[in-house]
Amino acid sequence: MKVTLNWLKEYVDFSLSPADIAKILTMAGLEVEEYHTETRDFSNLVVAKVESVAKHPNADKLSVCTVNTGVKQLQIVCGAPNVAAGMLAPLALAGATVAGGLKIEARAVRGVPSDGMLCSEVELGLSERADGLMVLPENTPLGMKMEDFIGEADTVFDIFITPNRPDCMSVIGIARVLAAFTGAKFIKPVVKFSAPLMEPVEKSMSVEIMNSDKCARYSGRLIRDVQIKQSPFWLANRLHTVGIRSINNVVDITNYVMMETGQPLHAFDYDRLAGKKIIVREAVEGEKFVTLDNQEHTLNKEALLICDAEKPVALAGVMGGINSEVEDSTRTVFLESAYFDPANIRFTAKNLEMMTEASRRMEKGIDPDGTVYAMDRAVQLMEELAVGRIVQSCIDNYPRKIDPVKIDLSVGRINTLLGTSLSAQEIIAFFPALEITLLRQDGDLLHIIVPTFRPDLTREVDIIEEIAMLYGYDNIRFELAPKINQTQEQNPNTHFRDQIRYSLAGFGFRETISYSLISEKLAEPFLADKCEFIKLLNPLSLDMAGFRPSLILSLLTNVAYNRNRQMPDMRFFEIGNVAWKEPQQQGFTEITQIGAILAGKKQQQAWNAQAAGYDFYDIKGAVTAFLRKCGIHNFEQGTVREKIWDKESSSILINGKYCGAFGKINAALCSLFKIKVPDVYAFFINYQDVYENRATGLKYTAISKFPSIPFDLALLVDAGIALHDIEKEIWQSAGPHLVNLKLFDYYQGEQIQQGKKSIAFSLTFSSKECTLSVEEVDRAVKNVLSHLNKLFGAILRPG
Amino acid sequence: MAEKLQTIVTQISQITAEFQRELAGAESRNDAEQLKLKYLSRKGPIQNLFGLLGTLDNQDRPQAGAELNRLKADVQKAIDAKIESFYVETASIESFDPSLPGQDWPVGGIHPLMVVMDEIKQVFAGMGFRIEEGNEIETDYHNFEALNIPPHHPSRDMHDTFYLGGKYLLRTHTSPVQIHVMESQKPPIRMIAPGKCYRKDTPDASHSPMFHQVEGLCVDKGVSFADLKGVVQAFALKMFGRDVKVRFRPGFFPFTEPSAEYDFSCFCKGKGCRVCKNTGWLEISGAGMVDPAVFGFVDYDPKIYSGYAFGMGVERIAMLKYEIPDIRIIYENDLRFLEQF
Numbered sequence A: 001m002k003v004t005l006n007w008l009k010e011y012v013d014f015s016l017s018p019a020d021i022a023k024i025l026t027m028a029g030l031e032v033e034e035y036h037t038e039t040r041d042f043s044n045l046v047v048a049k050v051e052s053v054a055k056h057p058n059a060d061k062l063s064v065c066t067v068n069t070g071v072k073q074l075q076i077v078c079g080a081p082n083v084a085a086g087m088l089a090p091l092a093l094a095g096a097t098v099a100g101g102l103k104i105e106a107r108a109v110r111g112v113p114s115d116g117m118l119c120s121e122v123e124l125g126l127s128e129r130a131d132g133l134m135v136l137p138e139n140t141p142l143g144m145k146m147e148d149f150i151g152e153a154d155t156v157f158d159i160f161i162t163p164n165r166p167d168c169m170s171v172i173g174i175a176r177v178l179a180a181f182t183g184a185k186f187i188k189p190v191v192k193f194s195a196p197l198m199e200p201v202e203k204s205m206s207v208e209i210m211n212s213d214k215c216a217r218y219s220g221r222l223i224r225d226v227q228i229k230q231s232p233f234w235l236a237n238r239l240h241t242v243g244i245r246s247i248n249n250v251v252d253i254t255n256y257v258m259m260e261t262g263q264p265l266h267a268f269d270y271d272r273l274a275g276k277k278i279i280v281r282e283a284v285e286g287e288k289f290v291t292l293d294n295q296e297h298t299l300n301k302e303a304l305l306i307c308d309a310e311k312p313v314a315l316a317g318v319m320g321g322i323n324s325e326v327e328d329s330t331r332t333v334f335l336e337s338a339y340f341d342p343a344n345i346r347f348t349a350k351n352l353e354m355m356t357e358a359s360r361r362m363e364k365g366i367d368p369d370g371t372v373y374a375m376d377r378a379v380q381l382m383e384e385l386a387v388g389r390i391v392q393s394c395i396d397n398y399p400r401k402i403d404p405v406k407i408d409l410s411v412g413r414i415n416t417l418l419g420t421s422l423s424a425q426e427i428i429a430f431f432p433a434l435e436i437t438l439l440r441q442d443g444d445l446l447h448i449i450v451p452t453f454r455p456d457l458t459r460e461v462d463i464i465e466e467i468a469m470l471y472g473y474d475n476i477r478f479e480l481a482p483k484i485n486q487t488q489e490q491n492p493n494t495h496f497r498d499q500i501r502y503s504l505a506g507f508g509f510r511e512t513i514s515y516s517l518i519s520e521k522l523a524e525p526f527l528a529d530k531c532e533f534i535k536l537l538n539p540l541s542l543d544m545a546g547f548r549p550s551l552i553l554s555l556l557t558n559v560a561y562n563r564n565r566q567m568p569d570m571r572f573f574e575i576g577n578v579a580w581k582e583p584q585q586q587g588f589t590e591i592t593q594i595g596a597i598l599a600g601k602k603q604q605q606a607w608n609a610q611a612a613g614y615d616f617y618d619i620k621g622a623v624t625a626f627l628r629k630c631g632i633h634n635f636e637q638g639t640v641r642e643k644i645w646d647k648e649s650s651s652i653l654i655n656g657k658y659c660g661a662f663g664k665i666n667a668a669l670c671s672l673f674k675i676k677v678p679d680v681y682a683f684f685i686n687y688q689d690v691y692e693n694r695a696t697g698l699k700y701t702a703i704s705k706f707p708s709i710p711f712d713l714a715l716l717v718d719a720g721i722a723l724h725d726i727e728k729e730i731w732q733s734a735g736p737h738l739v740n741l742k743l744f745d746y747y748q749g750e751q752i753q754q755g756k757k758s759i760a761f762s763l764t765f766s767s768k769e770c771t772l773s774v775e776e777v778d779r780a781v782k783n784v785l786s787h788l789n790k791l792f793g794a795i796l797r798p799g
Numbered sequence B: 001m002a003e004k005l006q007t008i009v010t011q012i013s014q015i016t017a018e019f020q021r022e023l024a025g026a027e028s029r030n031d032a033e034q035l036k037l038k039y040l041s042r043k044g045p046i047q048n049l050f051g052l053l054g055t056l057d058n059q060d061r062p063q064a065g066a067e068l069n070r071l072k073a074d075v076q077k078a079i080d081a082k083i084e085s086f087y088v089e090t091a092s093i094e095s096f097d098p099s100l101p102g103q104d105w106p107v108g109g110i111h112p113l114m115v116v117m118d119e120i121k122q123v124f125a126g127m128g129f130r131i132e133e134g135n136e137i138e139t140d141y142h143n144f145e146a147l148n149i150p151p152h153h154p155s156r157d158m159h160d161t162f163y164l165g166g167k168y169l170l171r172t173h174t175s176p177v178q179i180h181v182m183e184s185q186k187p188p189i190r191m192i193a194p195g196k197c198y199r200k201d202t203p204d205a206s207h208s209p210m211f212h213q214v215e216g217l218c219v220d221k222g223v224s225f226a227d228l229k230g231v232v233q234a235f236a237l238k239m240f241g242r243d244v245k246v247r248f249r250p251g252f253f254p255f256t257e258p259s260a261e262y263d264f265s266c267f268c269k270g271k272g273c274r275v276c277k278n279t280g281w282l283e284i285s286g287a288g289m290v291d292p293a294v295f296g297f298v299d300y301d302p303k304i305y306s307g308y309a310f311g312m313g314v315e316r317i318a319m320l321k322y323e324i325p326d327i328r329i330i331y332e333n334d335l336r337f338l339e340q341f
């Protein structure tokens, strides 16, 4: 909402700087987002009289004029259609600069010398009216500087009006707040007009409201003998400063009064209304209507229409119709000032995507008591500007009276909620500024009535906010010993998650934060069979079409981003939410996932080391170490389910449950992400599974006081037997004293019988009760050997 | 002993003697590496003997195999020791250069946004706030209605929402977590809800369709606006140091009444600078007293309980703290960015 300093001054008496006003309004809840004082250069611009007009010899559309500046006569070539002998207009002399930065100088125009330029309002930056010279009043002194004619530069404030303050979508509303917060006097304009036409308005117009729940009040006035013409300069200029285009005198007045009072008005061409009748009714489903911006709309039955006896003529509270708008030929105007149901206007405006100045006000709730005031204010201006003659009696159909709200206010509650110690008298002293009426005081309780222009004040707490603002948020103390609740335990889930983030960082991964919104094309390979991508109904772009189904997707995006910038090597992790839609699911599945990725080189070429890339066992090592850090010492491996993996991949099973997978990302997926070298390894694990299987309730286990005995065991087995199975059987058969088992050599190839592999373990035996004898260890090893021989045909490796 | 076996044993001792002699003559790491190549390569003499194993009688093979293995292991060990000795010598005596770079060691790290998030969580955890979380896909009811934002209400315009169809949407703030907590617990409540939120804002230097928020809620008997001011001030001091000042000014949120916006004094100490646009204040976020209508949705009695709520944008704080000029940098995950923190 734009408002100017000079306009505010019409209703409130103050002498504050623009900076002070901005601060005061902001602290009153009307945030001034920006303010600026008009900058303009009117030097070498004077008032001049056109004394004669002759045709330009070389151009049809140009005239050659003699103009008088009071000091001298000049010859000016002019292209404006309205130039006429006897008129007064602004003259730009050599040295002047007009809007758009054009420098004026004496020069020939199509062969005829011109000493300067006669100007329109748009050339002076005063309005958008470009259709002719700015017409100055006849009594303006010749030679007067335009600077003096226009007066001092105004300051425009751009204020963010929160949706709860429809009263402040008006200059009067903002002036009222400014007065309340400065203690200055607020002066609401007194409306006076003569209305000479004594005819009864009912003879010329009747209003029937079919849906009083959607139209609580409908007021109207008739103006006859109307002359549609340009608005005077001050009106066009004022609308211009707040961002509204000047149209003609009638429309400008309705807009001016809307800006001033907040009440949207609409002017109909009375002669185009059939049957001298207005009917307010709901639309028929599918009914068509053309608004005055020449757009045809198909309405649903919620929309409210203003109709004459035959047809709709306006979309209530949103926009008038093209079939009844005021035109140059209009002789009689019917002026509408109504109160429509805010929710319904909002619904219709949203539905038709038609946010207008009127609907923006109507949908938030204007003052139901203000319809007549605004309408009368408009006819006062029409009378003053000689637009037409006013019919004295008016229409005011108010079938559903909206009463002012009564509220009981407890002084104790105010102080408890704010942490203040205000007395009843101090609180009552705030009421006049809010135009709140105190009905009576009843001990702690104040019974009050709230004015109808504040639809946001319906409850005690709403009044408490008003009091807090007037008292000043700054004046409420900082409670330095706020109430605390130390009976809660910390949330183990978030605590654990933060711990594992720091673990992964400790393992050398960098945390990333990626957009959860991604393209469908990238998501597809990550979706399990029959699971669906979650699409936004209203995405910003195809690149952000829906919700990510996997963290590896995000990590690959990050790899691609860095690879494109000559950074090929990285280790990333991210913990975040992923989601998808299961078949026949009502809602969505949203889970937290842990993802990590290794890309490029693990070791750069260095003076003491060869360059080396990552391999499957690097990512497996990362998974193993990470899970061990979480207290999960064993996981099983199985076949992967996702389509993203190369054959070097494996699932992660914890207690038999599929919790994630790891391995090499396949080349096809890398190329989908535009990763040229497919040397990328990754893992993902579902967070909840890690959380549920984490080590909890740890207790100390006694450490053996006796020396441990190592034993190396080298075996030859069939190449097809998985190491994991052999290890499992060693643990099975080695007896209670085996405490550690580690593979230290693995070989397949020459020197070994074909179809066999050589594996060597280092076993550690230890007892908590005694020093083990060599015989005990030998026995255990023999047992292992015979067990493995029986199961797998394993034999001791010769040598 | 079979003849063939005898030949092999003889050769083993010859190779051993030859090797010992050559080893003694090795004077550099390079010499030792040459020896390794000579004796242990696939075409070396030891490997040759392995090739003869097949020609032996069955009963002789294990013994010969064992001898050969031992020879190979001994040679390997001796060469390795020799190579090692050169490293030790050069390192310890002649040209030990401590300025050579150390072994590459992977450096991990926490994303700067999360560093700030973690710091915020720690500060509030220390003040007795429990950390609560919720889903990013929410229902209209929890994101809007229960927060006193009915359908078609004008204040929905302040939240450009991503819709998923039906009653589902991406949460526009973490406030729905407050509703979930109040639905399942009775006062006293003291919690913060950190997390990702989504609004349909076209990305530019200061807008992002995804951002992180921390919202706080305290509900108890007799909780006041002064308590809210105290907690926000305590947070400001712990986060930004004891010189920071806190300012509350009126604001509007459907779920709080009275509502406020709060600002922290700028690092320029009120002198005015580019960051604070010469106002001396940095806008942080909104706060207020929980609207009684919200208590109505979770069945708390507003006559007995009152509460405050506050929010803050984590990106905003991180951008101020680290002087990050453009919010989009945060989600690019450029290594040159991440490695700075």
Ligand SMILES: [Zn+2]
Pocket (backbone or CB within 6 Å): B266, B267, B268, B269, B270, B271, B272, B273, B274, B275, B276, B277, B278, B279, B280, B281
């Ligand atoms: Zn500053």
